[in-house]
Amino acid sequence: MTLASFIDAGAVITAQPVTIRFEHDGRQRRYTPDFRVIWSDGRTDIVEIKYRADLRAGWRRLRPAFAAARAWARSNGARFRIATERGIRGPHLEAAKRLLPLRSVPVDAVLAEQAIRYARAHSINVGQLVDVLPASREASLAVVWRLIARGAFVVDLTKPITAETQVTVP
Numbered sequence: 001m002t003l004a005s006f007i008d009a010g011a012v013i014t015a016q017p018v019t020i021r022f023e024h025d026g027r028q029r030r031y032t033p034d035f036r037v038i039w040s041d042g043r044t045d046i047v048e049i050k051y052r053a054d055l056r057a058g059w060r061r062l063r064p065a066f067a068a069a070r071a072w073a074r075s076n077g078a079r080f081r082i083a084t085e086r087g088i089r090g091p092h093l094e095a096a097k098r099l100l101p102l103r104s105v106p107v108d109a110v111l112a113e114q115a116i117r118y119a120r121a122h123s124i125n126v127g128q129l130v131d132v133l134p135a136s137r138e139a140s141l142a143v144v145w146r147l148i149a150r151g152a153f154v155v156d157l158t159k160p161i162t163a164e165t166q167v168t169v170p
Contacts, residue, residue, distance in 0.1 A: 006096035010040030022068035127163030
């Protein structure tokens, strides 16, 4: 949920959105996926979250439910996805946890405009940008982090954000 909210601020996320009924081995079964994500561009994902070890250990048992979910998703204009800790955990999630709360925090508009203008004109990293802004280090750093959180600055979120992280303007 954190990653989806971070990737697309307009995404609508619903926990356990539907129970899918299906037949397997002559018995009626049911399966409830973990989430539905309706992205702001209209795409819809039905998402199951599983640890890789649990997925491997229970694949024979889980496979029919996942096949039913895939068919249900397809017939409802969606895509079924299985997410594991390998795709969820890492620097991108850590950045999302750090940055999401900053999206709604007020930002100094004058410093923000100066930072954006400077980053547009120069190849610069986070540390250099903080150093050139005409404010305290704390105030400058706060502006840079909030601009990253809002998408006004682009950084490589597959790596931890440090003073050496390159900053660009979209």
